[in-house]
Amino acid sequence: MRVTDDAGGRGEATGGLGGVRVERAGAVTTVIMNRPKARNAVNGAAALELFTAFEEFDRDDSAAVAVLWGDNGTFCAGADLKALGTPDANPVHRTGPAPMGPSRMTLSKPVIAAISGHAVAGGLELALWCDLRVVEQDAIMGVFCRRWGVPLIDGGTVRLPRLIGHSRAMDLILTGRSIDAEEALAIGLANRVVPHGQSRQRAEELAAELATLPQQCLRADRRSALTQWGLSEADAMDFEFASMSRVAAESLEGAARFAAGAGRHGARDPR
CATH class of the missing domain: 1.10.287.2460 (Helix Hairpins)
Structure with a gap:
């Protein structure tokens, strides 16, 4: 997945079968999940495309900060359970790309999640993988995979306790309940809460600000x-x-x- 800036400082790579596309504005790279019929749930193709997009971002010396955003009003509904047992299933191996794609990667540069709609199950794990989270005021987050007997295997049981503390993490992990943006901010899961429809813009503004620093x-x-x-x-x-x-x-x-x-x-x- 190759991105080239145009004369105005913006560039775009069209997504593949997994619906992932990459846009570029100066030093800010925006990785976009775009599977509207699946609420941006990640299947095998999307996982590999996300992995590749962030691999290329980390390797690009002219890229400083990335934003991860879900198009069509929602961040990510997790792994695509409908793909299980099919050729489109997510990779489930201890090495290589994680089931959700980049969640085992340790990048050298920061990534900001721009969250609208739902960031649940594996979608929450993608948000946890990011360094910062800009969350729209009507967004919903939670370990919804608890309801279906699907475990957290993209870092959720590791990163969530580190981020918000063991007791609060256990509440979310065991119950699978949803939390809104206000609670997410109060417990340290959200770094910024912004009006509806502004998560991408505000995350990209924050990314551009970080890119100006040494x-x-x-x-x-x-x-x-x-x-x-x-x-x-x-x-x-x-x-x-x-x-x-x-x-x-x-x-x-x-x-x-x-x-x-x-x-x-x-x-x-x-x-």
Whole structure:
């Protein structure tokens, strides 16, 4: 799936059989799920296309931040259960692409979920895989696969407790109940709540803002925050400190700008 910017800074790749397409505006890549008849449920083809889209995003030096969005008014209804037992079934292997596609990938750059409608079951797991979640005020989230005896195998039992705490996660995992945007914000599942129909725009604006920041330092701090979960406190502190040498040049350049008067009193540095 190849994306080329046009003269106006925008580019688009037409989706394949899985309905995934990619659009590009400057340093922001938007990956779009588009299976309206299935409420953007992910089948095998869609899983592989999502995996490929994010693989190419991570490899592209000119791309800084990605947005994951579901077209047609809903984020993602999870895995396409109608595809089970057919050639269109999701991949179910311990290695390679995950059942939902990218959810085992550890990218070097941030991804923002733009959530409208439903982000449930595997769709919730895709949202959890993202670094930030911009959620429309009437969106619904939940572990709906609980109702059908389908387990969370795309990181849901790992990332949800880390994100919102064990007790709150167990409430959602065991009951399969739905939560609205207000509750999602209160428990830390949503980072921003926005009006209906604005999740993509607001997520892309946030992505563009992140793309203006010094990228080496941003990515190093992001990597440290993700890596620390598997380390002791002492080892995590060592890992954090080790990044200083990798971003030293960028840090010195930023310090010089500050010394010259940029960014005083909390003002954004326009660079």
